[in-house]
Amino acid sequence: xxxxxxxxxxxxxxxxxxxxxNLAKYFDLEFNILKAYIIPKEEGLLILGLxxxxxxxxxxxxxxKKLGVIVQSLSQGIIRNSTRCTHxxxxxxxxxxxxxxxxxxxxxxxxxxxxxxxxxxxxPACPLRAMEVHF
Amino acid sequence: xxxxxTEINEKIKKGDVVVVTAEEIINIVEEKGVEAAAQEIxxxxxxxxxxxCSSGMYINIGHAKPRIKLGGGTxxxxxVPAYCGFAxxxxxxxxxxxxxxxxxxxxxxxxxxxxxxxxxEEFVAGKDIKLTATAYGTDCYPRKKLETWINIKDVxxxxxxxxRNVYQNYNVAVNLSNKxxxxxxxTLKPGLGNANYCSAGQLSPLLNDPLYKTIGIGTKIFLGGxxxxxxxxxxxxxxxxxxxxxxxxxxxxxxxxxxGDLKQMKPEWLRGTSFQGYGTTLTVGVGIPIPILxxxxxxxxxxxxxxxxxxxxxxxxxYPQVKPGVLGEVSYEQLKSGKIVVxxxxxxxxxxxxxxxxxxxxxxxxxxIKQGRFLLTEPVASLPGPESGLxxxxxxxxxxx
Numbered sequence: 280x281x282x283x284x285x286x287x288x289x290x291x292x293x294x295x296x297x298x299x300x301n302l303a304k305y306f307d308l309e310f311n312i313l314k315a316y317i318i319p320k321e322e323g324l325l326i327l328g329l330x331x332x333x334x335x336x337x338x339x340x341x342x343x344k345k346l347g348v349i350v351q352s353l354s355q356g357i358i359r360n361s362t363r364c365t366h367x368x369x370x371x372x373x374x375x376x377x378x379x380x381x382x383x384x385x386x387x388x389x390x391x392x393x394x395x396x397x398x399x400x401x402x403p404a405c406p407l408r409a410m411e412v413h414f
Numbered sequence: 415x416x417x418x419x420t421e422i423n424e425k426i427k428k429g430d431v432v433v434v435t436a437e438e439i440i441n442i443v444e445e446k447g448v449e450a451a452a453q454e455i456x457x458x459x460x461x462x463x464x465x466x467c468s469s470g471m472y473i474n475i476g477h478a479k480p481r482i483k484l485g486g487g488t489x490x491x492x493x494v495p496a497y498c499g500f501a502x503x504x505x506x507x508x509x510x511x512x513x514x515x516x517x518x519x520x521x522x523x524x525x526x527x528x529x530x531x532x533x534x535e536e537f538v539a540g541k542d543i544k545l546t547a548t549a550y551g552t553d554c555y556p557r558k559k560l561e562t563w564i565n566i567k568d569v570x571x572x573x574x575x576x577x578r579n580v581y582q583n584y585n586v587a588v589n590l591s592n593k594x595x596x597x598x599x600x601t602l603k604p605g606l607g608n609a610n611y612c613s614a615g616q617l618s619p620l621l622n623d624p625l626y627k628t629i630g631i632g633t634k635i636f637l638g639g640x641x642x643x644x645x646x647x648x649x650x651x652x653x654x655x656x657x658x659x660x661x662x663x664x665x666x667x668x669x670x671x672x673x674g675d676l677k678q679m680k681p682e683w684l685r686g687t688s689f690q691g692y693g694t695t696l697t698v699g700v701g702i703p704i705p706i707l708x709x710x711x712x713x714x715x716x717x718x719x720x721x722x723x724x725x726x727x728x729x730x731x732x733y734p735q736v737k738p739g740v741l742g743e744v745s746y747e748q749l750k751s752g753k754i755v756v757x758x759x760x761x762x763x764x765x766x767x768x769x770x771x772x773x774x775x776x777x778x779x780x781x782x783i784k785q786g787r788f789l790l791t792e793p794v795a796s797l798p799g800p801e802s803g804l805x806x807x808x809x810x811x812x813x814x815x
Contacts, residue, residue, distance in 0.1 A: 362682075363685075365463060365685065365697065365768040365770075365771050366768050366769075366770040366771065367463075367464075367764075367765055367766055367767060367768040367771075368764050368765050368768075369600050369610065369764045369765065369766050370764070371752075371762075371764050372603075372607075372608035372610075372762045372763070372764040373601065373608075373764075381752070381764075383750065383751070383752065385770065386750075386768075386769040386770045386773070387770050403523075403525065403601075403690040404600065404601050404690065406465060406600070406687040406688055406689055406695075406697070406766070407685055407687060407688075407697065408527070408688060
């Protein structure tokens, strides 16, 4: 089993086609939509939790790539700028999934990318603007 | 046992001074007791790194050819308005100043991505800053317009001068209403959704010298990564508040006005900061050395988070409407545990002030003193203490007929 959070960017020509349902239909993959929107130039952006057997997962990703979908790991999308973060920890009560946690021993903030759902609530809540989106 | 600052400075010069941080002193006192620790330890260093809105810089940009008198005119640094009510080329920029075209809270909640605090951080980092200015023109200062890049290395003076920093304790902010609110204490979720606090607690300078026995006017400090001095008591200095048996106040009390050469400071310790729905500010790093002149001073520096209390205040109604009443007191140990109980409800806590950075500041200052690079100063005058009777007044409004 493999389970990952990914960011998919659909070019203009694919925006009106049913693609994600094929991941379930042909590759036996489970998907959980975390976020979906249309960005300027009519590109579609979809953030998914995707899981299934490793072989099927890889086939599914290849299917997407062949169609022209850009596939990116979510952890490359939401980034903590370590030079701006001061580890104050004001973000920790804003993050709904516990992806931002203050270590009570070191008093430093940890960012667990695998827990991040890209809700982006931390972005305006961080006074130092240390959280960045790179989609 | 008593020591003098002169004796401690001799030890610093010889390289045999014993310096520890306000965090380290806690265990030392627990192990050895106050008497032995006071003999052994010469200096305790403190630190704090939090948003401090009464911060700003003044600069003298140098005279232009032909001359221009900015006094009475206008000046903008990267579109952020600076104050010009001084002599010809002296200007002051406060960290909460905003570009005139910033939408502020017209689009609520405003983002406040760039303001005076951000200009200060970039200026200290050595970036070129765009100065645009207008003047009315005089016989001796004929010019009416100026547009130029300026850089910290080229201006005559660049001085950080903060009328109120280093608050001695602060409120714990909560929201009792049923809507999300945006405050200078961060975003507060409805129905006691979170509680935000802002103090380094046991490392905080004025909580380690609660009666201002050593910190006074002229005290040399770590300021923004460089060297600064205490210039005066800060605005709203309120030494007569309620205190615990260990002399620490349980509400915001003393404050400091601080000053220092911006040219020596570092951008990592002066950070432009944005509070959604509220405005911009500057996160300032301050560290203050406390000379251990006697056992009482040492006892104060050994204060622990569990013995320092802060008051819980509702920021939806009580604070904005200036109503009396706090929702209780909690210790910094409780606040740092990640949750507190308010009105029977468990509330998650978060800090606006960085404890990790406060430790780094106290460590840096410790190293400077150990290396003989930083000598202590004798205050030239004391700050008003609890005996001064000085209190913090609200504005008494008088109608204008």
